[in-house]
Amino acid sequence: MTTPHERLRELGITLPPPPPAAASYVQTRLASIGDGQSLIYVAGQISREGDKVLTGRCPDQVSVEEATRRARLCALSILSQIDAAVGLDSVFEIGQLIGFVLSAEGFGEQPKVMNGASDLLVEVLGAAGKHTRAALGTNALPFSATVEVAAVAVVSTG
Amino acid sequence: MTTPHERLRELGITLPPPPPAAASYVQTRLASIGDGQSLIYVAGQISREGDKVLTGRCPDQVSVEEATRRARLCALSILSQIDAAVGLDSVFEIGQLIGFVLSAEGFGEQPKVMNGASDLLVEVLGAAGKHTRAALGTNALPFSATVEVAAVAVVSTG
Amino acid sequence: MTTPHERLRELGITLPPPPPAAASYVQTRLASIGDGQSLIYVAGQISREGDKVLTGRCPDQVSVEEATRRARLCALSILSQIDAAVGLDSVFEIGQLIGFVLSAEGFGEQPKVMNGASDLLVEVLGAAGKHTRAALGTNALPFSATVEVAAVAVVSTG
Numbered sequence: 001m002t003t004p005h006e007r008l009r010e011l012g013i014t015l016p017p018p019p020p021a022a023a024s025y026v027q028t029r030l031a032s033i034g035d036g037q038s039l040i041y042v043a044g045q046i047s048r049e050g051d052k053v054l055t056g057r058c059p060d061q062v063s064v065e066e067a068t069r070r071a072r073l074c075a076l077s078i079l080s081q082i083d084a085a086v087g088l089d090s091v092f093e094i095g096q097l098i099g100f101v102l103s104a105e106g107f108g109e110q111p112k113v114m115n116g117a118s119d120l121l122v123e124v125l126g127a128a129g130k131h132t133r134a135a136l137g138t139n140a141l142p143f144s145a146t147v148e149v150a151a152v153a154v155v156s157t158g
Numbered sequence: 159m160t161t162p163h164e165r166l167r168e169l170g171i172t173l174p175p176p177p178p179a180a181a182s183y184v185q186t187r188l189a190s191i192g193d194g195q196s197l198i199y200v201a202g203q204i205s206r207e208g209d210k211v212l213t214g215r216c217p218d219q220v221s222v223e224e225a226t227r228r229a230r231l232c233a234l235s236i237l238s239q240i241d242a243a244v245g246l247d248s249v250f251e252i253g254q255l256i257g258f259v260l261s262a263e264g265f266g267e268q269p270k271v272m273n274g275a276s277d278l279l280v281e282v283l284g285a286a287g288k289h290t291r292a293a294l295g296t297n298a299l300p301f302s303a304t305v306e307v308a309a310v311a312v313v314s315t316g
Numbered sequence: 317m318t319t320p321h322e323r324l325r326e327l328g329i330t331l332p333p334p335p336p337a338a339a340s341y342v343q344t345r346l347a348s349i350g351d352g353q354s355l356i357y358v359a360g361q362i363s364r365e366g367d368k369v370l371t372g373r374c375p376d377q378v379s380v381e382e383a384t385r386r387a388r389l390c391a392l393s394i395l396s397q398i399d400a401a402v403g404l405d406s407v408f409e410i411g412q413l414i415g416f417v418l419s420a421e422g423f424g425e426q427p428k429v430m431n432g433a434s435d436l437l438v439e440v441l442g443a444a445g446k447h448t449r450a451a452l453g454t455n456a457l458p459f460s461a462t463v464e465v466a467a468v469a470v471v472s473t474g
Contacts, residue, residue: 022427023427023428023430023431023434023449023451024431024434024435024438025413025434025446025447025448025449026446026447026448027448028448029409029410029411029412029446029447029448031349031353031355031409031411031470032349032350032351032353033189033190033191033192033349033350034190034191034192034349034350034351035190035192037189037190039189039411041411041412041447041448041468042448043448043449043450044449044450044451044452093187093189094187095187095189095197095199096187096199096308096310097183098256098308098414098450100452101298103297103298104298105297105298106298106302107298108298108299108300108301108302108303109300110298110299110300111180111181111300111301112181114181115181115182118181118182118183119182122182130183130184130187131183131184131187131199132183132184132185132186132187132199132200132201132308133181133183133201133202134201134202134256134306134308135181135202135300136202136258136296136298136299136300136306137296137297137298137299137300138296138297138298138452138453138454138455139296139297139298139419139421139453139454139455140417140419140420140421140422140423140424140426140452140453140454140455141424141426141452141453142424142425142426142427142451142452142453143424143427144422144424145424148450148452150412150414150448150450152199152412154189191347191348191349191350192348192349192350193348193350195347195348197347251345251347252345253345253347253355253357254345254357254466254468255341256414256466259456261455261456262456263455263456264456264460265456266371266456266457266458266459266460266461267458268456268457268458269338269339269458269459270339272339273339273340276339276340276341277340280340288341288342288345289341289342289345289357290341290342290343290344290345290357290358290359290466291337291339291341291359291360292359292360292414292464292466293339293360293458294360294416294454294456294457294458294464295454295455295456295457295458296454296455296456297454297455297456310357312347
């Protein structure tokens with residue numbers, strides 16, 4: 001069985017360093033639920049590449065394809081945050097993703113965009129990466145980022 | 159004491175088949191929290207009747223009354239998903255609803271609309287159906303659905 | 317060590333009475349997670365002062381500074397709800413805040429606004445008040461409130 005880090009290598013993906021919190025909060029928080037497992041809450045991760053926030057509204061300023069790629073980058077930041085907190089090998093399951101796409105009025109392809117995030121989690125984590133999801137649109141996001149995704153997962157903490 | 163399924167019959171409600179996930183995710187995910195109980199995360203359920211997504215913005219395209227009915231249908235899909243996963247009888251409590259209403263600017267009656275969902279849960283589940291809630295508006299939802307509601311509940315899996 | 321109530325006094329803050337639910341739901345819900353701890357889900361708290369909802373969009377109708385103050389008031393309502401349910405002394409950690417700022421298109425300073433809520437939690441609860449956060453914008457909120465914040469925390473329930 002391959003580990004998440006081996007799968008990242010096979011996919012040619014380098015996990016970015018976990019982005020620091022943009023303000024007065026923390027990126028992850030653990031809540032023990034017994035049997036050596038914990039919930040891990042992961043703060044909303046906005047679309048970015050390195051230090052650059054990827055901005056703009058879908059689909060008039062940013063195409064659906066590019067927004068989908070940006071949702072994938074949000075999921076990559078989520079993995080990076082979990083890896084920094086407890087290590088990717090300890091992910092038991094992703095419980096919930098909540099994802100917001102900066103959307104022009106009338107735009108309704110948020111599920112397609114959010115598949116960028118969902119597909120990455122399954123590619124890297126296998127069955128443990130399967131999750132429930134709410135895909136939503138909005139007229140305004142921090143720094144005008146195209147996508148923001150928060151998560152709750154179950155991890156083994158010993 | 160009547161069971162949830164008996165209450166559905168008394169209310170003349172037929173639980174719809176659980177809608178399939180619109181994309182790369184799953185509709186429910188369980189996280190064991192000990193004592194034979196689990197959290198169940200339920201993916202965002204959009205307003206639909208059978209295969210038809212019920213679309214349009216409140217209140218200029220869809221009235222508050224009709225949007226309220228649509229929020230009720232979202233809650234019915236949530237019940238249907240929980241029933242398919244673990245059976246409605248095993249619901250211990252609904253912890254949290256997060257509901258989004260496709261809203262024209264300046265519209266602020268999301269609590270009234272979301273009561274459609276909240277009331278149904280209490281009608282069917284009794285005290286176990288009482289929940290916390292965030293009612294929100296937005297300018298864009300998947301497929302231009304009028305309402306989307308996600309949930310977290312506690313269920314007996316013992 | 318000072319208690320949360322002592323810190324509130326030092327800060328010159330009087331906890332408001334917990335606002336009643338605006339509709340068919342409850343303000344808090346507990347889910348036992350073992351070891352004498354529970355998750356507490358707190359319903360979305362909108363910006364208000366006493367009985368008055370503080371309304372208007374950021375930044376064209378309400379300044380960033382004033383919106384930040386209103387986010388702080390939302391956090392104060394969250395503390396008030398937790399205090400009414402289980403007592404502030406029993407807070408072990410705040411797991412997750414989800415905050416929405418009523419936003420004009422193109423506005424992207426939601427993190428700054430939400431710091432009003434985040435900073436208050438840390439001022440009152442110390443390390444236990446540190447939390448993950450999703451800061452989001454939207455075009456419509458209940459009663460046109462400027463800010464709405466929901467929370468999940470871990471509390472000792474003995």
